[in-house]
Amino acid sequence: xxxxxxxxxxxxxxxxxxxxxxxxxxxxxxxxxxxxxxxxxxxxxxxxxxxxxxxxxxxxxxxxxxxxxxxxxxxxxxxxxxxxxxxxxxxxxxxxxxxxxxxxxxxxxxxxxxxxxxxxxxxxxxxxxxxxxxxxxxxxxxxxxxxxxxxxxxxxxxxxxxxxxxxxxxxxxxxxxxxxxxxxxxxxxxxxxxxxxxxxxxxxxxxxxxxxxxxxxxxxxxxxxxxxxxxxxxxxxxxxxxxxxxxxxxxxxxxxxxxxxxxxxxxxxxxxxxxxxxxxxxxxxxxxxxxxxxxxxxxxxxxxxxxxxxxxxxxxxxxxxxxxxxxxxxxxxxxxxxxxxxxxxxxxxxxxxxxxxxxxxxxxxxxxxxxxxxxxxxxxxxxxxxxxxxxxxxxxxxxxxxxx
Numbered sequence: 500x501x502x503x504x505x506x507x508x509x510x511x512x513x514x515x516x517x518x519x520x521x522x523x524x525x526x527x528x529x530x531x532x533x534x535x536x537x538x539x540x541x542x543x544x545x546x547x548x549x550x551x552x553x554x555x556x557x558x559x560x561x562x563x564x565x566x567x568x569x570x571x572x573x574x575x576x577x578x579x580x581x582x583x584x585x586x587x588x589x590x591x592x593x594x595x596x597x598x599x600x601x602x603x604x605x606x607x608x609x610x611x612x613x614x615x616x617x618x619x620x621x622x623x624x625x626x627x628x629x630x631x632x633x634x635x636x637x638x639x640x641x642x643x644x645x646x647x648x649x650x651x652x653x654x655x656x657x658x659x660x661x662x663x664x665x666x667x668x669x670x671x672x673x674x675x676x677x678x679x680x681x682x683x684x685x686x687x688x689x690x691x692x693x694x695x696x697x698x699x700x701x702x703x704x705x706x707x708x709x710x711x712x713x714x715x716x717x718x719x720x721x722x723x724x725x726x727x728x729x730x731x732x733x734x735x736x737x738x739x740x741x742x743x744x745x746x747x748x749x750x751x752x753x754x755x756x757x758x759x760x761x762x763x764x765x766x767x768x769x770x771x772x773x774x775x776x777x778x779x780x781x782x783x784x785x786x787x788x789x790x791x792x793x794x795x796x797x798x799x800x801x802x803x804x805x806x807x808x809x810x811x812x813x814x815x816x817x818x819x820x821x822x823x824x825x826x827x828x829x830x831x832x833x834x835x836x837x838x839x840x841x842x843x844x845x846x847x848x849x850x851x852x853x854x855x856x857x858x859x860x861x862x863x864x865x866x867x868x869x870x871x872x873x874x875x876x877x878x879x880x881x882x883x884x885x886x887x888x889x890x891x892x893x894x895x896x897x898x899x900x901x902x903x
Contacts, residue, residue, distance in 0.1 A: 540567025552572025615794030619735030708845025743818030743841030
């Protein structure tokens, strides 16, 4: 019996069966059946197994910072995996130290320390633990916020639909109205001495790209300072230049105690980072937390290349491209408003047809995303060219006209 016969006997499919059909036969039904199967990509354009090309306006959900097959990433990863692929955190390796030093430089506080993990959820789990290590119990999280799907990160996620099936969660988490500093202050003042941390996203991505109101982060910073509370800012989706600043919190000129990162940091390779400063930098001690794969040298080699290339010039260009995208899409009669910053935008539609827009996008060579029924989320690679952006705008206008 040939290998293909064995495969067919076990799965009912041959190697010639479309990948998205084979997907549903071998993978857990967590995501449903994918609409297309991507086999290659270059820049901001990907190709499916039938040869159709798409401008990717999602970038793996804000992950592929430098697009696909970027030479710097290919070279850095290839060189590192040919040298040392994994050593565990029982030993030092150059890429890990180099990336941590670059992140500390980005934060601007030499006393900052970094813990590496493999994802945004893990980065937020580590932040949860840091909060617990203060000796205080309460963690205040925003309604509609999203911090991951592991139990600790989900405990801080203010979306009942994602939480209900998995209760009970670790205790001590209470929710406040996002952007309402008066409500948050009242909540803190119920027991300030037992409030360990306030966690927030500068822009809530999974709810529909909702920025915090102007001044909110500054007010939270002042509230935390007043009561000795850790300010944790989840930059998993907003960080690494995505919003036109390297960190989205820089838009308000604040500096958190704890910053969590992932997604765009690895340009497609799995990496998370929990960055702590001030008193928080000394809360982790040997044995309090750990990871086998976090800070993997290959992922860190990719991250080092990302941090080298996402410089002030590129970040400024992200802001310019974002304004262009906002301006052109706001002209559509089918669009109520465009919110967000940089290349993290939510196109708010006049009607609840966002899912239909995503589906129609494939026919027009666009990859889009709809975090809610009225919002189309746009998070393209930061390196998307003006030509690709112009094409994407033209195609999206056609999609909106078609869906109505």
